[in-house]
Amino acid sequence: MSDLVTRLRRHNWRITPQRRVIAETLEGSHVHFTAEQVLERAVERMPELSRATVYNTLNEMVALGEVLELALDGRSKRYDPNADHEHHHLICEGCGLMKDVHTVADPADWLPGDERHGFTLARSSVTYRGLCPDCQTAP
Amino acid sequence: MSDLVTRLRRHNWRITPQRRVIAETLEGSHVHFTAEQVLERAVERMPELSRATVYNTLNEMVALGEVLELALDGRSKRYDPNADHEHHHLICEGCGLMKDVHTVADPADWLPGDERHGFTLARSSVTYRGLCPDCQTAP
């Protein structure tokens, strides 16, 4: 049913009712929810669910590498269940709309050796900002 | 003296003593300070300087386009006086060290037309994460 739940189960991590609801909420139609948005929606299915559990669970899923944590503006972090598909983000500066996008090559290839300062590279992410079609016409 | 101050002056924006101290602090040897770090250091030169003025001034410099605001983790924003030189960032996941880096091409070229969802692109930024030389040996 939930692909994220099956990925999580592989880490032999206990799938409690709370964790299941949180994972399934996160994976729903719209992605890139904030923790508070996950709570809001998950509470509809499990009214006694607590804020602390949502934050704890999201942090654990990030630590397991099955969810991405996006800190793209200075506001709430956003959580992305799509951690098993390499992708980047395109954000509308007008309305905040966020789309997944795919680049034609690995951004790491665009960083020459003499710009790496002896670092080992683990991951790269690209953020594109602009205006969505709606915000171009009605600014 | 301070290149940032001369850039700011072009916007016919009043350079008050407070704003000068903030701009010069931001432009000092180490870049990518948080607002609190700017305050800490600026207060050494102007003890009566207030926290509100630091936040106000940094936001104004960002709005003028002369300072970049970086929200790369979920913690404090960082302020980058180097807004007139296109560059990206390489961050150590061990110690938080942040280096400026330059890519061999414009990241906008890596995003094909059919991945733009009708957006107009305004700016692109790449964040590379990994381990710095120190953190590789002493993890």
Add this chain to the structure above:
DNA sequence: ATCCTAGCTTAGACTGTGTCTAAACAAAGA
């Protein structure tokens, strides 16, 4: 079946980061 233990969940207090407000202050122009 019962007990034990480790892990999970909870409410609410707490912290860090940033914004807002209202009043005092400063500068520039008439």
Add this chain to the structure above:
DNA sequence: TCTTTGTTTAGACACAGTCTAAGCTAGGAT
């Protein structure tokens, strides 16, 4: 000088997220 407009200030406030201490499971051992 007087007026007007913009700037600075202290502190209250708001938001996002973490921590704590207590209670609650679930599963294993006996």
